[in-house]
Amino acid sequence: MTTELPLADGPPPRERADAARNRAKVLAAAERLFASGDPAAVTMDDIARAAGIGRGTLYRRYPDRASIARALLDEHERALQERLLRGDPPLGPGDPAAGTGPAPAERLAAFYAAMVDLLETHVHLVLGAETGEARYRTGAHAFWRLHVAHLAREAGRPDPEVLADQLLAPLAPELFRHQRERGVTPERITAGLTALAHGALGQG
Amino acid sequence: MTTELPLADGPPPRERADAARNRAKVLAAAERLFASGDPAAVTMDDIARAAGIGRGTLYRRYPDRASIARALLDEHERALQERLLRGDPPLGPGDPAAGTGPAPAERLAAFYAAMVDLLETHVHLVLGAETGEARYRTGAHAFWRLHVAHLAREAGRPDPEVLADQLLAPLAPELFRHQRERGVTPERITAGLTALAHGALGQG
DNA sequence: GAATTAAGCGGACACGGCGTCCACTTGTCG
DNA sequence: CGACAAGTGGACGCCGTGTCCGCTTAATTC
Numbered sequence: 316m317t318t319e320l321p322l323a324d325g326p327p328p329r330e331r332a333d334a335a336r337n338r339a340k341v342l343a344a345a346e347r348l349f350a351s352g353d354p355a356a357v358t359m360d361d362i363a364r365a366a367g368i369g370r371g372t373l374y375r376r377y378p379d380r381a382s383i384a385r386a387l388l389d390e391h392e393r394a395l396q397e398r399l400l401r402g403d404p405p406l407g408p409g410d411p412a413a414g415t416g417p418a419p420a421e422r423l424a425a426f427y428a429a430m431v432d433l434l435e436t437h438v439h440l441v442l443g444a445e446t447g448e449a450r451y452r453t454g455a456h457a458f459w460r461l462h463v464a465h466l467a468r469e470a471g472r473p474d475p476e477v478l479a480d481q482l483l484a485p486l487a488p489e490l491f492r493h494q495r496e497r498g499v500t501p502e503r504i505t506a507g508l509t510a511l512a513h514g515a516l517g518q519g
Numbered sequence: 520m521t522t523e524l525p526l527a528d529g530p531p532p533r534e535r536a537d538a539a540r541n542r543a544k545v546l547a548a549a550e551r552l553f554a555s556g557d558p559a560a561v562t563m564d565d566i567a568r569a570a571g572i573g574r575g576t577l578y579r580r581y582p583d584r585a586s587i588a589r590a591l592l593d594e595h596e597r598a599l600q601e602r603l604l605r606g607d608p609p610l611g612p613g614d615p616a617a618g619t620g621p622a623p624a625e626r627l628a629a630f631y632a633a634m635v636d637l638l639e640t641h642v643h644l645v646l647g648a649e650t651g652e653a654r655y656r657t658g659a660h661a662f663w664r665l666h667v668a669h670l671a672r673e674a675g676r677p678d679p680e681v682l683a684d685q686l687l688a689p690l691a692p693e694l695f696r697h698q699r700e701r702g703v704t705p706e707r708i709t710a711g712l713t714a715l716a717h718g719a720l721g722q723g
Numbered sequence: 724g725a726a727t728t729a730a731g732c733g734g735a736c737a738c739g740g741c742g743t744c745c746a747c748t749t750g751t752c753g
Numbered sequence: 754c755g756a757c758a759a760g761t762g763g764a765c766g767c768c769g770t771g772t773c774c775g776c777t778t779a780a781t782t783c
Contacts, residue, residue: 331730331779355651358769369733374771447559447651448693477703477711484688489652499681507681514718535750535759562740573762578742 354443384443419470427508558647588647623674631712
């Protein structure tokens, strides 16, 4: 076997103009398709046709539908992660030195509210990305779990990791979509989750 | 249009012997296939071949994989439903006249424990049946939701229906399977759910 | 601005699962 | 034993997936 890693990898090879153009077309078309109708029913053919490119070209960059949805979703999720780490209380941790941060239950409730906002705007993308068990293997989910487990530990709960998984479950995109379709408003969902947050992590 | 419902439907037409034999073969083969490996990966072809019958025969009785899994799962779910309605406390309601039934939080915890038992034995069937959003449209789920909403109402919680959906979410079969694969024991899962039950419906 | 090169492109192809259809077989009943 | 309906099973068409390979075109060099 010949080792192929001398002299580092050099500068990242620039993306060609036509490739960039096609990438943009794909993302725009996919966003549109996911938003209208059942995201799980969108096929790679659909996206290629809507973007006006060939199947081969589409597969060159994106191996499957989920990777396209993730590309569209990533920036939104990153923004929320940033606010969790460094944003204002009660979403963020508050002043670390003063020791006067918000209670864990408050922070969990704020996180719930932010996630409901995100779902309300982008459920179709979350459903277009990993669904079912695969969802638990994404980087984003690992982050949410870490965050909630941290809050549970702060609240003195035993086995924070297991509790974190269970507290994240009500945010499943399939449940959210089902509730919204049954006419439940985001406000009622958030209210229920707020109660849950205080019940689970409050000093009850 | 000719109305076709005079004189009731008469006696239910007996099932032919060969049909009954094939049904049994199908159920046995499906049970085996679901148990070994990924239930979602089992195809109708697989089942027909394992049962030693033709595709057409299989489709005659079962329109899809989910209906087969449900046929296998139904009796177990019915048994639990029966215990919820008329079993001993804390799973059942206790003596209705005496007014000394178990607290809602206790009953929810008992329900959680029973569901974990059921999942531990039959996750593969639940995953073989409806998964994702379709799960929320099953009769079984409607029953669980009714039960939990009833408990939430007894506990004086606002918007019991919404809270019920959220309290059922941690029982999602995909989550259960994922936790078990990560090495989490049923005991830890039940413990976390018990804490959740008391937090959400206890007199916090 | 022509020549060179490799990245990008896209249609054709094979594969596999789904669901249906229909000619044949077999159990059941008179 | 004969008639008939219920049951059977394999072949067929459809659709989505993912790959492969000859052609096109953007970028680079002189």
